[in-house]
Amino acid sequence: DAGVTQSPTHLIKTRGQQVTLRCSPKSGHDTVSWYQQALGQGPQFIFQYYEEEERQRGNFPDRFSGHQFPNYSSELNVNALLLGDSALYLCASSRRDPTQYFGPGTRLTVL
């Protein structure tokens, strides 16, 4: 049973560029949440997708957007990258169960 997978593992971009990160949930899970973890901090909630719609959103600007596909996989898009967007981006999946399972993350560096 595959766990949560994310791609790519690492990514380097320059300021002003756009980036797309991808997540495949654990088998049988239908809810995907995205978190940003800055260096030395705990993960912060960006948004959550269920039934292809954004269900909840944290305190992040509109530059952060997402999408969920019919197979429950999800994308996180960040436009107009800033240096402060450099972080580990984590995807978590769940299914009507309080336990959320996290993927290995994508480490984004913005130069």
Added chain:
Amino acid sequence: GIQVEQSPPDLILQEGANSTLRCNFSDSVNNLQWFHQNPWGQLINLFYIPSGTKQNGRLSATTVATERYSLLYISSSQTTDSGVYFCAVGKSNFGNEKLTFGTGTRLTIIP
């Protein structure tokens, strides 16, 4: 929003020692999870424990919901226990609730 505080921020122990990590939260919750983040960034689920006590091998956890705190106990520490331990809380006990993380406790086990 809910505030989550973890203590101590850093802990350095000799292999074989025992440790207690604490998580305080500012509001009532129906979801509390403990995670271990390994050096590669992967968040590993340890416990889902909104109340009561659970044990899994050398690890155990207790949550006193009425007093808004949770404790994670690690006995007979091994070097593989090193990493950052996070407590995360949510208002809902379904998988559709965002998790609010603390800033973590960095545990270093010295051989």
